[in-house]
Amino acid sequence: MSFITDLATVAAELSGQQSGITENNEVLKRIREGEHKAAKRPGRVSKRFNPSKLFFMCQTKEVYRRLEGVWEDLPRRTPKQVNDEVALSQLGLAGSAIHDAFQDRVLAPISGLLWGLWVHRDTGDVVGPCFNTELPGMPPEGSEEWHQALAENWRYRELAVRIESPLGESYAISGRIDGVVAVEDQWEVLEIKTVSDDYLRGLRRKPGPEAGQLLLEPDPFMELPRTRDIFQARLYASMLTRALETELVSGLDATACRGVTILYLSRDNPDERRAFHFPVDTHALTHQEQQIQLIHHLVSDGTPELAMKRCKNRSSSPALFCPFKDHCFPKKTRGKKQPDIQDGQETLE
Numbered sequence: 491m492s493f494i495t496d497l498a499t500v501a502a503e504l505s506g507q508q509s510g511i512t513e514n515n516e517v518l519k520r521i522r523e524g525e526h527k528a529a530k531r532p533g534r535v536s537k538r539f540n541p542s543k544l545f546f547m548c549q550t551k552e553v554y555r556r557l558e559g560v561w562e563d564l565p566r567r568t569p570k571q572v573n574d575e576v577a578l579s580q581l582g583l584a585g586s587a588i589h590d591a592f593q594d595r596v597l598a599p600i601s602g603l604l605w606g607l608w609v610h611r612d613t614g615d616v617v618g619p620c621f622n623t624e625l626p627g628m629p630p631e632g633s634e635e636w637h638q639a640l641a642e643n644w645r646y647r648e649l650a651v652r653i654e655s656p657l658g659e660s661y662a663i664s665g666r667i668d669g670v671v672a673v674e675d676q677w678e679v680l681e682i683k684t685v686s687d688d689y690l691r692g693l694r695r696k697p698g699p700e701a702g703q704l705l706l707e708p709d710p711f712m713e714l715p716r717t718r719d720i721f722q723a724r725l726y727a728s729m730l731t732r733a734l735e736t737e738l739v740s741g742l743d744a745t746a747c748r749g750v751t752i753l754y755l756s757r758d759n760p761d762e763r764r765a766f767h768f769p770v771d772t773h774a775l776t777h778q779e780q781q782i783q784l785i786h787h788l789v790s791d792g793t794p795e796l797a798m799k800r801c802k803n804r805s806s807s808p809a810l811f812c813p814f815k816d817h818c819f820p821k822k823t824r825g826k827k828q829p830d831i832q833d834g835q836e837t838l839e
C-alpha cells in the first residue's frame with residue numbers, strides 16, 4: 491500500500507494544477523442533479539445530534555424538541571424569507587456539488603489516500619472501510635489499468651460514524667466524515683468546506699508563538715480557519731477513534747490519529763483551495779457529551795427554562811424559524827382597558 495507522505499504535500503501539489511472540475515461543467519451537472527433530488531425529497535429531520543450543527547446548537551431548542559416532539563422548524567413565509575431560502579439552497583447546492591466533485595475527481599483517484607467505503611458503480615456493492623488499494627479484483631496498483639478500473643468501477647462513499655447514547659436514540663451523535671486520509675503510518679480526518687472566494691482569500695497564517703524568530707522547521711499549518719470547522723473536524727476524529735477502540739469499525743489503528751485537516755474550496759472558483767492542519771483534541775467530544783447529558787437532565791426534569799438560550803430576543807436570527815420562540819419570548823399582549831367604575835357602582839374590597 492502506498493501512503494501519501496503528507497496531506498499538505500497533496501494540497502500543495504493540487505494547488506498548482508487545475509482540478510478539471512470547472513472546465514467540463516462537472517459542478518453544473520451536479521447542481522442540476524442536486525436540484526432534481528431536492529425537488530423530489532421532503533425535508534429530512536434527524537432526531538440525533540449532527541456534528542455539523544453542534545457548534546451552533548441551542549440547548550433550549552433541543553430540550554423543547556424532545557419534550558414536545560416537534561422537530562421541524564417553522565416554514566419560511568414572507569417573500570424575503572422565501573428569497574433568502576432559495577438563495578441559500580442554491581448556494582448550498584453549489585457548495586455540495588463542488589464538494590462531491592472534488593472528492594470524486596481529485597481525491598478518490600489518488601492511490602492509497604482516502605480510507606472509507608467504496609461503492610461499485612454497476613452492482614451497487616459496498617466494500618470497506620478500506621483504501622482504494624485494497625479493492626477486490628483490481629489490476630496491479632498504480633498501473634494505468636488500475637486507474638482506469640478505479641474510475642470506471644468504484645465511487646467513494648463517506649464513512650458514517652455514530653456515538654450511541656445510553657440515554658436513547660435521540661441523544662446519539664451521528665454524521666458522515668468527508669474523508670479519512672493516510673499520512674505515513676498515521677491517519678487524519680479531512681473536513682471539506684466550500685466558501686466564497688473572498689472568504690478563502692481572507693484565511694491567513696497566524697504568527698506562531700516564536701513569531702520573529704527563524705524557526706528551523708516552521709510549522710506551515712498555523713493558520714486561522716473557522717472555530718466551528720475545527721470543532722466539527724475534531725469531533726469526527728474523536729468519534730472515529732472511539733469507534734475503532736470499541737471495534738464498531740476496524741481497519742485503522744485507534745491510537746494513530748495525527749489530527750485533522752480542513753480543506754477550504756472556493757465556491758466561485760473550485761480550483762482555488764487552502765488546507766489547514768490541527769492536532770487531535772478530544773475536548774470537542776467530551777464537551778458535546780456533557781451538553782447532551784445536561785439536555786437529557788433538563789428533559790427528564792421538565793425544566794427547559796434552565797437551559798441556555800441562543801437568542802437574545804424574538805428578532806435574533808435563530809428565532810426566526812424556531813417553533814419555540816413563543817415559549818422563550820412570549821408575545822406581549824396589550825392589557826385590555828379596564829372599564830371605568832361608574833358612580834354608585836359597588837366595589838368589593
Ligand code: SF4
Pocket residue numbers: 548549550551554798799800801808809812813814815818
Ligand atoms: S427561540 Fe432561540 S433561544 Fe428560544 S429555543 Fe428557539 S433558538 Fe433557542
